[in-house]
Structures are given as C-alpha cells and as structure tokens.
Amino acid sequence: MDPRAVVESMLRPDLRGRTAYGAPQLDVPVALNTNENSYPVPDAVVAAMTRAVEEAARGLNRYPDREFVRLREALAGYLSRSGTTVSADQVWAGNGSNEVLLHLLQAFGGPGRTALGFTPAYSMHPIITTTTGTAWVDGMRGGADAGRFDLDADGTVAQVLEHRPDVVFLCSPNNPTGTALGLDVVEAVHDATGGLVVVDEAYAEFARPGTPSALTLLQGRPRLVVTRTMSKAFALAGGRLGYLAADPALADALRLVRMPYHLSTPTQAVALAALSYADLMLETVGVVKDQRDRIVDALTTMGLDPVPSDANFVLFGGLADSHETWRALLDRGVLVRDVGIPHYLRVTAGTPEETTAFLDALAALVPTHVGAAS
Structure with a gap:
C-alpha cells in the first residue's frame, strides 16, 4: 500500500x-x-552573543531557566521604553511569535471553539488555529467607512457579533497589507466579545510616527493580548524569539500548555545579548x-x-x-x-x-x- x-x-x-x-x-x-x-x-552584538553562548554552553548539562526570568525582565524593560509600563509578569515568550500564538490557541481555543481573523492577514493565523482543532472563520476587510484593506469599528464588530468567536485576531500593522489599525477598532472588538483578543504587532517598530500601539490598552483588559517578535526590527529571524504582553493572569495560564523548558539556554542568551544592545540593533x-x-x-x-x-x-x-x-x-x-x-x-x-x-x-x-x- x-x-x-x-x-x-x-x-x-x-x-x-x-x-x-x-x-x-x-x-x-x-x-x-x-x-x-x-x-x-552588528559585529559588537555578534561578539556579545558569542560570549553569552560560550558561557551558557558550560551549563548545558542542566535544563534552562524554565521561567526565563531575566529574559522576561529585559523584554518588559524594552516594551516600557515606549511609555507604557510593562512588568515582567505580563510577558510571555516562545520560539518565534508563532509558538506564542500556538500557546494562546492551545489555552483558549480547541475543539468546539472558534477563532476569527480578517482576510487578507497573516497566513499562519488560520494554520495554527486549525492545528489546535479550533474552527477558523474568515472575516473580511473593507466596509462603508474603510478602504479595501482597512478595518473600521462598525464593520468589524458586526462580524464579531455574527460569529461570536472565542478568539479574535487583529494585526497592526497588518501582513500582507502593511495597514495599521486604529485603537478604536481594538476597543470596539474587545467590548463586543467575551473572548480573547489578540493584536499581532510583529511590525510595530516600523510604524510611521503617531501610530498607536495596543500596549496602551492593556490596563484593565485581561482578555487583551499584544504579540511582538524579535525577527523583524531586531534582525533576529534566525534567533526565533517571539513574545507577548498581557495581564499577568493570562500570561500565567500559558504555563499550562507550554512544553517543559521550551526556551533553550542558548536562545535566552542570544535574545538577552540582543536586548542589551537594543539601540544598536534598531x-x-x-x-x-x-x-x-x-x-x-x-x-x-x-x-x-x-x-x-x-x-x-x-x-x-x-x-x-x-x-x-x-x-x-x-x-x-x-x-x-x-x-x-x-x-x-x-x-x-x-x-x-x-x-x-x-x-x-x-x-x-x-x-x-x-x-x-x-
């Protein structure tokens, strides 16, 4: 056969x-x-990464820091530079933002649950959704008050109310269109659903001046998540480090689905070295x-x-x-x-x-x- x-x-x-x-x-x-x-x-960062990995290699007989405490602190510090204070207990990380998205769907999706995204958007959202047994619904962009690739609050909320999803994906800036999202849309979607709202901000560092981040909306919204990555602006696509900011209770819930010691010691060392040179990397x-x-x-x-x-x-x-x-x-x-x-x-x-x-x-x-x- x-x-x-x-x-x-x-x-x-x-x-x-x-x-x-x-x-x-x-x-x-x-x-x-x-x-x-x-x-x-940059060469200076390569040297710092090399020293960090060399030092870490001596301890590879031991498991990595399961809670990646120093890395969460460094990521929180980096996010807080934007003016919105983020604490280490609000941060979660994985091997690329795709793993972070997988953790979210493992925890809050699954059989009998639905995720809604707005096409065209990041192609991995429906793929990751499907792998967790979560049903995917293709929402549409455009509307009476939006251009072909934009989302407006009324049209987006109407789709949320129609499908009643357990997870909603929003992207700002959106991939593949490059369009940013108004915070009024994020707020309206959050208020219209009792489920998880994920704002994918993988390209946030490239946004034009004045483009708002959903990080400013986290306070008091335990169902809101903002995902980021070091693959793009930090030129670390090969390093595979993605992360999110959310309410501490939501970040803590992801410990239920992560694999033990999911972030290797070298991964943590490389990411920490890059973050210590954030200005140079950016x-x-x-x-x-x-x-x-x-x-x-x-x-x-x-x-x-x-x-x-x-x-x-x-x-x-x-x-x-x-x-x-x-x-x-x-x-x-x-x-x-x-x-x-x-x-x-x-x-x-x-x-x-x-x-x-x-x-x-x-x-x-x-x-x-x-x-x-x-």
Whole structure:
C-alpha cells in the first residue's frame, strides 16, 4: 500500500488534503519575500552573543531557566521604553511569535471553539488555529467607512457579533497589507466579545510616527493580548524569539500548555545579548522605513497601486497577472512574495541596493505587466 495513503488515512480529517506553510527559500541575488531585515547583526552584538553562548554552553548539562526570568525582565524593560509600563509578569515568550500564538490557541481555543481573523492577514493565523482543532472563520476587510484593506469599528464588530468567536485576531500593522489599525477598532472588538483578543504587532517598530500601539490598552483588559517578535526590527529571524504582553493572569495560564523548558539556554542568551544592545540593533529601522517609502513613491510613479505601509514591506497592485510578474522578477534575480491576492505582490524593503535592483527590474516589466484596476 502507498505509504502516503496510509499516513493520509491516519491524519485528523481536518488536516487531510492541506498543504504546509512554506515561503520559497531560493538562492537569488535579491531576496525580498519574507520580510526579513536585510542587515546583518552588528559585529559588537555578534561578539556579545558569542560570549553569552560560550558561557551558557558550560551549563548545558542542566535544563534552562524554565521561567526565563531575566529574559522576561529585559523584554518588559524594552516594551516600557515606549511609555507604557510593562512588568515582567505580563510577558510571555516562545520560539518565534508563532509558538506564542500556538500557546494562546492551545489555552483558549480547541475543539468546539472558534477563532476569527480578517482576510487578507497573516497566513499562519488560520494554520495554527486549525492545528489546535479550533474552527477558523474568515472575516473580511473593507466596509462603508474603510478602504479595501482597512478595518473600521462598525464593520468589524458586526462580524464579531455574527460569529461570536472565542478568539479574535487583529494585526497592526497588518501582513500582507502593511495597514495599521486604529485603537478604536481594538476597543470596539474587545467590548463586543467575551473572548480573547489578540493584536499581532510583529511590525510595530516600523510604524510611521503617531501610530498607536495596543500596549496602551492593556490596563484593565485581561482578555487583551499584544504579540511582538524579535525577527523583524531586531534582525533576529534566525534567533526565533517571539513574545507577548498581557495581564499577568493570562500570561500565567500559558504555563499550562507550554512544553517543559521550551526556551533553550542558548536562545535566552542570544535574545538577552540582543536586548542589551537594543539601540544598536534598531539603528537600521529608520533606513528600512526610508526604503519602504521610496518603494511606495517609485511604484506610484510607475502607474502601479502601492498600499501605504506602516511595516517593512509594501503590497502593490495594478498588475495584469501577479504570478507572471512574480516569475519575471525571479528570472531577473529578485524574489518577492505572491500572497495570493489577484493583481497584487508584496515586496520587503531591503537595503538601498536591493531596493534599486527591485525597482529597476520592475520598471523594465511595467510596460507589459500593468493592466488591472485596483
């Protein structure tokens, strides 16, 4: 018997026929498809990480600090720099923000429960939801008082009231659109549901001045969670460290579902070293934002339709065939992301040289690839 058929027959029915998450990992001159920070970790931080891991290696015969106390304190200190005080007992962390989201769904989702997100949004939200046996509902963006990729309070609350979810996912800035969310929407959704409200702020450090964070809403709202990551602004995608801020009671509940000693000693050491150099690690954020805005301006001049972005990427439309354009860019050594929205592609804001390579390649294609109304 075909082994694949045997395995398929044993799979949970809700997982049969599904495909795994997988952004292309191709060896190309210009990789701008996964919203990584194109700048390497600074030498001074590399040295600090190396010393920290070397010291930690001597104790690898012992389990890591299960409560990752120093790391939670450092993360709380970093978040508090924004002006909203966050304490260590409000912080939880995992191996990337995806594991943090998994913990939330393991604790507050599950069979018989429902999660609601608003498409298009982060593609891992429904995937992680499904793996926990939680039902997923695709909400929609837009509305009478919102643009195509925005959410307004009335339209969002109407969907919450219709589906009565146990978990609601909001993204600000949103992936793949780059659009930020007004706090009025977060407050309205929180007031409309008795369930968990998760605001995914993976790209918060790239937001334009004046863009509010849901961290300011945590006080007095024990059902509200704000997730962050060190993968983007901290240029630590390979370090796999995501975290959240919430009421201490909610953070404590996640201990019920985490694996024992889930954050390794080297992971904690690397993250602590990066946080001790936070200002240096974040120096490239301004440069990336400049390239993001440069992309928006240049694509507008080309006659395309970029979405104004508060993230480190730009979603742009106006393409006759988005997959054909994706392939043509790849043929020119530039890898961007086909996010499955007809006539749109997403490009990460990289170094000035990478941005130039992307814009030059796209400009050569525009005469024959533009053609769809946005």
